[in-house]
Amino acid sequence: xxxxxxxxxxxxxxxxxxxxxxxxxxxxxxxxxxxxxxxxxxxxxxxxxxxxxxxxxxxxxxxxxxxxxxx
Amino acid sequence: xxxxxxxxxxxxxxxxxxxxxxxxxxxxxxxxxxxxxxxxxxxxxxxxxxxxxxxxxxxxxxxxxxxxxxxxxxxxxxxxxxxxxxxxxxxxxxxxxxxxxxxxxxxxxxxxxxxxxxxxxxxxxxxxxxxxxxxxxxxxxxxxxxxxxxxxxxxxxxxxxxxxxxxxxxxxxxxxxxxxxxxxxxxxxxxxxxxxxxxxxxxxxxxxxxxxxxxxxxxxxxxxxxxxxxxxxxxxxxxxxxxxxxxxxxxxxxxxxxxxxxxxxxxxxxxxxxxxxxxxxxxxxxxxxxxxxxxxxxxxxxxxxxxxxxxxxxxxxxxxxxxxxxxxxxxxxxxxxxxxxxxxxxxxxxxxxxxxxxxxxxxxxxxxxxxxxxxxxxxxxxxxxxxxxxxxxxxxxxxxxxxxxxxxxxxxxxxxxxxxxxxxxxxxxxxxxxxxxxxxxxxxxxxxxxxxxxxxxxxxxxxxxxxxxxxxxxxxxxxxxxxxxxxxxxxxxxxxxxxxxxxxxxxxxxxxxxxxxxxxxxxxxxxxxxxxxxxxxxxxxxxxxxxxxxxxxxxxxxxxxxxxxxxxxx
Numbered sequence: 001x002x003x004x005x006x007x008x009x010x011x012x013x014x015x016x017x018x019x020x021x022x023x024x025x026x027x028x029x030x031x032x033x034x035x036x037x038x039x040x041x042x043x044x045x046x047x048x049x050x051x052x053x054x055x056x057x058x059x060x061x062x063x064x065x066x067x068x069x070x071x
Numbered sequence: 072x073x074x075x076x077x078x079x080x081x082x083x084x085x086x087x088x089x090x091x092x093x094x095x096x097x098x099x100x101x102x103x104x105x106x107x108x109x110x111x112x113x114x115x116x117x118x119x120x121x122x123x124x125x126x127x128x129x130x131x132x133x134x135x136x137x138x139x140x141x142x143x144x145x146x147x148x149x150x151x152x153x154x155x156x157x158x159x160x161x162x163x164x165x166x167x168x169x170x171x172x173x174x175x176x177x178x179x180x181x182x183x184x185x186x187x188x189x190x191x192x193x194x195x196x197x198x199x200x201x202x203x204x205x206x207x208x209x210x211x212x213x214x215x216x217x218x219x220x221x222x223x224x225x226x227x228x229x230x231x232x233x234x235x236x237x238x239x240x241x242x243x244x245x246x247x248x249x250x251x252x253x254x255x256x257x258x259x260x261x262x263x264x265x266x267x268x269x270x271x272x273x274x275x276x277x278x279x280x281x282x283x284x285x286x287x288x289x290x291x292x293x294x295x296x297x298x299x300x301x302x303x304x305x306x307x308x309x310x311x312x313x314x315x316x317x318x319x320x321x322x323x324x325x326x327x328x329x330x331x332x333x334x335x336x337x338x339x340x341x342x343x344x345x346x347x348x349x350x351x352x353x354x355x356x357x358x359x360x361x362x363x364x365x366x367x368x369x370x371x372x373x374x375x376x377x378x379x380x381x382x383x384x385x386x387x388x389x390x391x392x393x394x395x396x397x398x399x400x401x402x403x404x405x406x407x408x409x410x411x412x413x414x415x416x417x418x419x420x421x422x423x424x425x426x427x428x429x430x431x432x433x434x435x436x437x438x439x440x441x442x443x444x445x446x447x448x449x450x451x452x453x454x455x456x457x458x459x460x461x462x463x464x465x466x467x468x469x470x471x472x473x474x475x476x477x478x479x480x481x482x483x484x485x486x487x488x489x490x491x492x493x494x495x496x497x498x499x500x501x502x503x504x505x506x507x508x509x510x511x512x513x514x515x516x517x518x519x520x521x522x523x524x525x526x527x528x529x530x531x532x533x534x535x536x537x538x539x540x541x542x543x544x545x546x547x548x549x550x551x552x553x554x555x556x557x558x559x560x561x562x563x564x565x566x567x568x569x570x571x572x573x574x575x576x577x578x579x580x581x582x583x584x585x586x587x588x589x590x591x592x593x594x595x596x597x598x599x600x601x602x603x604x605x606x607x608x609x610x611x612x613x614x615x616x617x618x619x620x621x622x623x624x625x626x627x628x629x630x631x632x633x634x635x636x637x638x639x640x641x
Contacts, residue, residue: 031421
């Protein structure tokens with residue numbers, strides 16, 4: 001899975017998904033604290049929170065599993 | 072497919088969405104990451120094998136995901152979501168029967184010949200099998216079509232960003248294309264493949280949330296079907312095959328023979344087995360088993376794509392309060408079919424998720440464009456420059472040519488993008504030319520691989536006459552629209568149906584000419600065909616592998632799932 005480099009493609013994916021998870025989860029929590037005047041449909045489900053959490057967990061799994069020092 | 076999209080772009084309504092700072096950070100992070108990958112991989116792309124074939128070191132998973140991602144452009148995402156709203160579940164045929172059998176065939180039957188022959192490209196295989204003239208015809212045509220398609224995709228992306236977000240067209244074109252040029256210039260195919268795998272994840276994660284939320288709102292699949300029937304009682308939008316017995320009994324105006332023979336056989340097999348844009352990803356696999364497994368893995372993911380592309384279109388039929396309209400009446404202020412995906416994105420996604428969705432669209436465009444650019448660089452350098460212009464030079468020289476050719480290819484594409492801006496209707500023409508060009512090419516390649524008696528003269532003349540024939544039919548239809556009755560077998564056939572039948576006829580023409588000319592000319596000696604043709608090539612046995620490691624086993628699993636899905640949605 002490492003192709004030719006010492007860093008795996010999955011490590012890059014893990015890094016980006018972790019960052020996205022933090023940002024989207026944060027945006028969801030902010031929305032929860034101060035709801036927008038015109039919320040999206042099904043805003044009561046707080047999709048940003050759970051989808052952000054999914055990205056964060058997925059990203060961390062890839063990040064930790066393919067972190068270069070752990071090879 | 073592209074003409075409605077072109078009209079949609081021309082209609083250019085006011086911007087649909089507004090981004091928040093967190094969305095912009097998400098998009099900026101994406102650009103930083105793809106460029107970072109390019110800079111990181113530059114040190115690993117020193118030889119021609121590294122730059123043009125990613126060192127032939129990709130695992131089956133990486134090659135397989137890249138194989139399917141190179142095809143998953145945003146033009147395709149938005150266009151097919153719009154088609155699903157317009158034609159219903161029929162659009163799924165382009166993902167299932169229009170892809171899966173061909174991808175499995177590529178993995179099991181054709182990959183051994185591509186891989187064992189050690190060719191670097193599809194035109195390169197034609198050179199080994201049929202000689203220089205056949206390679207020249209396919210290389211020049213492919214290079215031309217590739218930069219043209221790349222420019223059209225680029226322009227479409229810039230216009231979509233303008234329509235959805237109000238961004239400046241030129242700025243979008245230059246930033247996105249120079250980003251692609253930079254990472255392909257730096258890391259070649261290796262960089263393109265790494266980024267395509269990343270883009271594949273982003274496309275899925277950005278689009279899947281729409282389907283999940285849509286199904287929740289509609290009350291699951293059965294709730295969605297009920298709502299569609301209530302909203303559109305006169306149309307059958309939810310059955311794959313039931314309405315295909317008659318041209319007039321389905322919204323696409325197509326007969327099942329067109330779907331099975333034109334799409335499922337000629338166009339699908341032509342695209343997935345001979346279009347170098349996708350085949351190049353599989354040639355980068357590290358061994359023959361990986362090369363055979365890559366299209367099979369890709370086919371499993373391809374089969375799932377309707378759940379993020381077609382499903383949002385169907386959900387829109389169920390939940391959107393307004394009715395979307397065709398592009399020809401887009402000026403009335405109503406939203407058009409092709410706006411389905413952005414509309415559904417705006418419906419469900421707040422700050423953050425919106426940025427992820429837009430990043431998915433940008434990632435789709437960039438993966439498609441990187442695919443075009445890296446394939447163009449390889450075909451230009453190896454099949455045109457080295458074959459016709461400078462035959463003896465160092466490997467370093469060809470790598471340098473490949474790098475600069477990437478930049479030049481992107482600049483030509485930008486020029487094409489501005490040309491398209493002036494003459495938007497050529498999008499449809501180029502798509503038609505592209506679709507029909509690969510049909511005869513498939514005829515030539517498949518006969519070359521499976522029939523030892525096919526001769527160099529047969530291959531060359533079959534390809535030339537087949538391509539010329541498809542162009543002649545296209546011109547005939549423009550001069551005399553009544554020709555539709557002969558070419559597509561029905562005056563009711565829509566443009567998509569017309570493409571299916573034209574591809575079928577041009578393939579038959581190519582095969583017939585190849586067979587007749589081959590029988591009249593001298594065949595190649597048996598030993599010259601080793602590694603190129605079935606019956607003259609020793610394909611390594613996989614009998615010693617456990618069942619779960621054999622490509623044929625997984626192809627069987629995917630094939631079975633393909634049949635079951637078609638029966639479920641019959």
